[in-house]
Amino acid sequence: MTNISIREAKNKLTELARRVEAGETITVTRNGKPVMEFVPAKKKGGIDWEGGKAYKKERGITNFFGEIPSDFDEPLPEDFLITPLPPFRGE
Template sequence: MVEVGVHEAKTTLSALLRRVATGEEITISSGGRPVARLVPVQRGAERVLGRDRGVFELPDDFDSPLPDDVLDDFES
């Protein structure tokens, strides 16, 4: 793992981000103490649209105004 100071991180951020994109982790230190770490983003599984089709039905009154007693609960 590479360690860089705050000043170097500010002046070379684009280059550091390119390194992180390749999988490298970089620690940023201030006054010789680690304060932050640049790490690659963990990509989740790709979302599949319509995967739950048929599991849930949207009621016809989904966007109807809420009853007064429910609205009162939000306002108190």
């Protein structure tokens, strides 16, 4: 990890960006005290949907809790909506 003054960082921003892109972490200081760090950006993650499908396929999984039925967003029947819920027993 490298320490650099804020004034020097201002004058060498492009060079510092290249060093950070290469994986280096640089601490910027003001009056000898750290005020910020330049760190490499994290690769954005997320859900690998294709990987999940391949995993299920190779293991023969045809139905999975996380799948949403095709009629999920269809309106509910009216009798379902007006039927009272059973009493809550707190169990």
